[in-house]
Amino acid sequence: MSNIGLIIEERSRDIGDFIVGRLIPFRKKRMIGPFIFIDHMGPTVLGPKHYMDVDQHPHIGLATLTFMLEGELVHEDSLGTHQVITPGSVNWMVAGKGVSHTERTPNHLRNGKQFRAHGYQIWVALPKHLEDMAPSFHHVEEEKLPQWIDGSTQFKLVAGEGYGHSSPVPVHSPLFMIEITTKDEYLLDTRGQLKGEIGICIVSGSIYACEEEISAGNILVSKVEDICKIKVNANTHLLLFGGESFSEERHIYWNFVSTDKKAIEHAKEQWKNRTFPMMDNDQSYVPLPN
Numbered sequence: 001m002s003n004i005g006l007i008i009e010e011r012s013r014d015i016g017d018f019i020v021g022r023l024i025p026f027r028k029k030r031m032i033g034p035f036i037f038i039d040h041m042g043p044t045v046l047g048p049k050h051y052m053d054v055d056q057h058p059h060i061g062l063a064t065l066t067f068m069l070e071g072e073l074v075h076e077d078s079l080g081t082h083q084v085i086t087p088g089s090v091n092w093m094v095a096g097k098g099v100s101h102t103e104r105t106p107n108h109l110r111n112g113k114q115f116r117a118h119g120y121q122i123w124v125a126l127p128k129h130l131e132d133m134a135p136s137f138h139h140v141e142e143e144k145l146p147q148w149i150d151g152s153t154q155f156k157l158v159a160g161e162g163y164g165h166s167s168p169v170p171v172h173s174p175l176f177m178i179e180i181t182t183k184d185e186y187l188l189d190t191r192g193q194l195k196g197e198i199g200i201c202i203v204s205g206s207i208y209a210c211e212e213e214i215s216a217g218n219i220l221v222s223k224v225e226d227i228c229k230i231k232v233n234a235n236t237h238l239l240l241f242g243g244e245s246f247s248e249e250r251h252i253y254w255n256f257v258s259t260d261k262k263a264i265e266h267a268k269e270q271w272k273n274r275t276f277p278m279m280d281n282d283q284s285y286v287p288l289p290n
Contacts, residue, residue: 032199032221033243034173036062036250036257037123040217043070047114051105055284058276059095060267061131061250061257063124063172066091067158067179067239069203071117072109077101078277081137087119088142090158092169096126098267098277099135102284120201120239125250127173128259135277140169152183153232160243163193175243186232196244198222205236254289 030036046052052073066073068087075083075091078100085091093101109115126133146157146165159169160176167177176194182205190198200220206213208231209220220230232238248259256264270276272288 031125031245031250032219032241033197033245034125034127034175035122035199035241035243036125036252038201038219038241039121041117041119041121043116043118045114046071046105046109046117048112051110052103052117053105054103055286056100056102056279056282057255057286058098058100058267058271059093059255059257060098060263061095061126061259063092063094063126065122065124065159065169065177066093066103066119067122067177068117068119071115071119072106073103073117073119074106075101075103075137076279076282077135077137078279079135079137080280083137083139085139086142088145088156090140090145090169092138092140092159092171094126094133094136094138094172096131096133096135098270100276100278102279102282122177122241123257124171124173124175125246125257127246128248130172131258131260131263138170140167144168151186153186154181155179158239161195162240173244173246176241178240180232180236180238180240182232182234182236184234186236187229188232188238189229190240191229194240194242197242198240199242200230201239201241203237203239205238206233207231207236207238208233 066085067090068085070087073085084106145167148155156179157165157167158177158179159167160171162176162178174195202216202218204216206215214220250257251261251264253264256267258264268288
């Protein structure tokens with residue numbers, strides 16, 4: 001099936017069975033299942049005078065999923081959490097009715113040496129009836145995540161359910177996130193293995209879909225739920241993610257996600273007035289954007 005040539009400014013395009021874009025959200029596809037935002041961090045070199053320091057900022061109505069491929073971050077939040085995340089493990093923070101947090105390079109890496117940092121910061125919208133739930137934080141070490149091999153291709157279930165496995169990350173709606181790495185060419189067939197919308201994030205390497213080669217840095221979104229068959233080239237690294245979509249529209253303002261615009265306005269006022277749940281051990285503050 002050929003490319004019909006639809007290209008918009010975010011560089012997403014329609015190639016037949018898939019929409020191709022640069023992470024989400026983009027104009028043609030605001031969410032993939034419950035996944036509403038994906039931010040690719042790096043790869044970059046950090047070191048003296050240049051570290052990761054994300055000051056205190058708020059969230060409502062979503063859960064954040066942090067997944068590092070290289071480097072480390074220390075997460076602290078208004079719940080009192082202090083957790084270093086290492087490559088392959090998962091930080092899962094449920095913001096619910098409101099939580100503030102920071103993400104920084106840990107002190108043990110501020111030693112004058114350079115190191116690589118690379119990972120993904122992902123937002124998962126909560127179901128409407130849980131948007132105002134109590135916030136919580138969960139950390140799952142890499143060895144506790146389901147992992148398996150098909151030939152020379154390795155699979156890791158980061159969150160949710162897929163391929164007959166279930167991740168211990170406590171998600172709140174039917175979803176999946178799977179890391180896949182190939183050594184040789186591999187035919188990826190998800191039929192009957194995953195439920196809902198399917199997104200394919202190409203971390204490195206490339207794949208063939210609809211007679212086109214798609215390279216690293218792109219996300220493909222299958223137009224048909226539960227059916228996805230692509231050729232993955234050798235030495236390719238993928239993240240599969242998606243799940244069952246919600247019937248209600250989600251509104252986004254800065255770090256706030258909700259089905260209710262009034263909830264977002266309330267959170268904005270709380271943050272401006274500093275009546276939002278704040279951290280006890282960190283006085284940094286990212287102002288509400290204009």
